[in-house]
Each structure stands twice: as structure tokens, then as C-alpha cells.
Amino acid sequence: MLKEATRESYGKALAEFAEKYDLYVLDADLSEATKTKIFAQKYPERFIDCGIAEANMVSVAAGLAASGKTVFASSFAMFLAGRAFEQVRNSIGYPHLNVKLGATHAGLSVGEDGATHQCNEDIALMRTIPGMVVLNPADPVEARLAVKAAIEHDGPVYLRFGRMPIEQILPDDYKFEIGKGTVLKDGTDVAVIATGLMVGEALKAAEMLEQKSISAAVINISSIKPLDKKLILEYSIRCGALVTSEEHSIIGGLGSAVCEAVSEAAPCPVIRHGVEDMFGKSGAAQKVLDYYKLNAEGIVQKVLEAVSLKK
């Protein structure tokens, strides 16, 4: 099985799909880190370095898209969704332009760079923009497919990638579709709805829960917006308790999106597992994740809470 950071899968996918699609890729002096360099080396004439100026880069991308081009603009999640939020909203979101935001180094797994670079707020920010698609792939296989889906989608897409190498958990022939969740393991007592690198942890947690005679379903929600409400409601009704898990603040991300969906149609207890209302800190990526309990053990704990709340 493959093990690589989803940023790596992103850079490779850009280079791969640029053969078939007329893509332009922008970066803000981070191509080495975002891995758009893989594309730049193969297609230098279609790579535009904007220097350390994300606000300008995002609006330049809008201008290129307004001229008919399919554009990827890349930087760290912090600077793309954070610093350039208002440019994303007004230059790209409002005119619904065909710009794909390739955000790498999302979440705590940035590791050593610490809190200033660990963006745990990007999903919350991006999903409030009307018409914005928000994708957070679970592994290298899905990251590649998400890039392809973004290219084929007409309109703005926010893609969230990580820095830390992660294991492939999905089969090579995995089907990815914007707006669709996938049941990776079925269960009846509780459903763990996970996104990004927490999907792999959720699968491990489900195995640990088997030992405790708790049958947990695991659902991969890589398409946070549009959200597969139908699937989520189905499991809300079937299991009567949900746990969401994400490498993102528990405020505004997948957990919030799931709560919004179920509270309006099929309410049940939902426990949100993710980064509590606090900043991250420096450390080796896996150590930081463990410190904040963003691992299988953390999920198991939340599942036990959720199950105890069932009527």
C-alpha cells in the first residue's frame, strides 16, 4: 500500500492531469512545500510564481479564470483560506469563477512549525462561501481523485491537503464523487463520520470498539460541501448516535456541518471529535496529533460518550 502526504499526491496529480487538461498553477513561493513544483518542472510555461503575496495571487487567479482558464492557486491553508479569505470570497466566490484552491499544510499535522502555521479554521471559513465546494481527501488515492473532480467541476473548489505522510486506506479502484460520502465499514450502534486523515484513525477505532462489543459504522466524508445529507441522516436514524472526527476545530467544520444536517431532520446525539477551542503547538506531527487526542483512542473515547447518550 502507498504511503505519502496528500500534498505530494496533489502535486503529482496536477502534473498527471495537465497532460489532458489545460491547467495553470499559481503558487506563492512555496512550490517546494506545496509540491506544485512537480507540476512546475514538467510544465514551466503554465506555472506562475506570484511571490509571497497571497492576496494578489488569489485575485490574479480570478482574472485568469475570468479569461477562460482553469486555475489552481496554491499555498498553505493558513494563508489561502486565512490571510486571503476576503479575496477568495469577493474575487472568486462572488463571481463564481473557475479557480481551485490547493491548500496544503492544513491542520495540526504541520507539526514542528507550530500554531502560526497549523490551520484548524479553514473548513469553517471556506464552507460559508456560497457556491464553494470543500474537499478534504482521506488518503493519497482520494487526493488524486479529488484533484480530477475539481478540474472537471465548473466553479470554485477548496482542496485541503496535509503535510504528514499517511497510509493508503482506500482501494486503488475507489470511486470519488463530489457530494457523496462513502460507508467504509458498516455498523449499527454508532456511526463515526470522519474526514481527512481521521478516516484512517476511525477505521482503527472501529476495530478497537469491536473488542468492546460496539458496532461502529465508519463513513468517509471527504466532500464537506456539498454534504451527503442523505447518507448522514440514514445513519443518524439507523444508529441513533454519531461521532464526527476531523483534524480541524470542532467549531465550524465537519462536526458543525453534520450537526446542522441532523438537527433539522433526524436529531440524535452528535459528539464532535477534533481540535477543541484552542491553538496547536510545535512538535513532531504524530506526537502533536496524539497530544490533542486526534487518534483512534480519542475517537473510541468519544464513541463511548455518544453511546452513553443514546435513549
Next chain:
Amino acid sequence: MEEIQKNELKNIALRIRRDIIEQVYNAKSGHPGGSLSIADIITYLYFKEMNIDPSNPKDPDRDRLVLSKGHSCPALYAALAERGYFSTEILKTFRKLDSFLQGHPDMKNTPGVDMSSGSLGQGISAACGIALAGKLDKKNYRVYAILGDGEIEEGQVWEAFMFASHYCLSNLCVIIDRNGLQIDGKCKDVMSSEPLEDKMQAFGFDVKVIDAHDFDDIESAFNTAKNTTDRPTAIIANSVKGKGVSFMENVVSWHGTAPNEQQYEQAMSELKEVR
């Protein structure tokens, strides 16, 4: 420029100024001061300079205009209507519910609007993107971006200027409407961006300083810009905010205020045709 043609442009500019007052008066809101200050340049662009076809507003080979100081859209809407992109009757719907004439330009719904804008500082970057696309595609279109002298206090503008120069966007012509006023007062008191000529030169632009209300000056600057092939052009247009309406000229409060009925009548009477 020949007198006949100059008078023709002057009359169009007067119509555009009347349209501006009509729009803001009807909407009971909007930005007359900075719209009136760019009226002559907008007139020249849409009636003399730009390669455009109102019956084909999405022509990929057309020249583009990005109104980076988007709040001055009454001037843009007036020019588009007078040029035939849509009926001048529609100007009455400016800023009203369900009108495609939004408070700030909306490229998705307004015929002839090349880029949505209004959040200051972003339009110039988008104009850079459009100009770069033209270079990449080896197209001959030109891109015009109008900025305010208050707007250029936004840091993003200078990121964009660096970009324009770095990528030799000679097909980009930046017009800075230097009317000297911004919402909180005189630019020189609020946040000075002077010496602007020196700054633009240092950022790699070919710089022209003109009288924004003199068609000979305007023509000469745009002609030079077209023949500049190694760098972008910046036209610093010294203008009068509120130009053409005596009581609005150089008065900061007319940045974003609509005239009452009496003021409207007076403004319209001052904007009669020259012949």
C-alpha cells in the same frame, strides 16, 4: 484632437455625468464624487480607445476594463448604457432590488462588466490576471484598470504592481484617479501615498501624469501607453472629485451621498450640453 471630435466627447461626458446624477438621485444612495472625477476618462475609453463590440460583450479578443474603484460604477454603467450594452432606461434601477446594476460591479449579470469589483485593491490584481492571460494566449487585447488614490493605500495594490512589472504586462494600463480625497478627508492627511510618480516609476511602470478632464491629455497618454511594449503603464490622472457639479467639486462629503431634489435640479442644470 480635432475640435469636432473633442466637442462630441465632451457632450458624451456630460450625458454620462447626467446619468451619474440620475442614478444616484433615483437610488437615494451611491457615490457621485468619484464617479464624476472619472467621467471623462471613462468616456474616452468607451467611445474612442477600447476595441469593444456592445453586441458581443464576451468577445475573447475584446479590450477589458476593470473598475478597481468599484464604487464609482455609476460612471461605468452610464458609459455602458450610452454605448449600447443595455438601455439607458435601466439606469433608473441602479441599486434597487432585482436590478443587474448592483451597488458595486457584478460581472455575472451586467452586460459589459468585465470583472466584479468593489472590495478595494482586488480589481487591479484581477486585471493583472486578465493581462497575463492575454500574454499567455498571445492575444492583442489591452486591459485598463481604474484605481482611486485612496484605494492604493491597500497593500494588495502594491503586490499587484510588483506582479505587473515582474511579468512585463505591457498590455496593462493602470489609471490612478488622483482626486485627492477619501472618505475620512484629504488623502495627504489620512494616509499619503505621495510621491506617487516616483513610486510608480520605482515599481517599474512607464508613468504619465495628466489632467483627467482634458481630452488632448487623455488621448496622448493612452497613445503612448499603446506603444509601450516593455512595461506596464501608469497614468496618474489629476482630477477633481465631483467634477462638473459646482457644489460637489472637491467636497469630501459627496463621496457617498445622494443629492436631494433641489440639489438634483441644480446639478442637472449645470450639466447642459456644450452646443
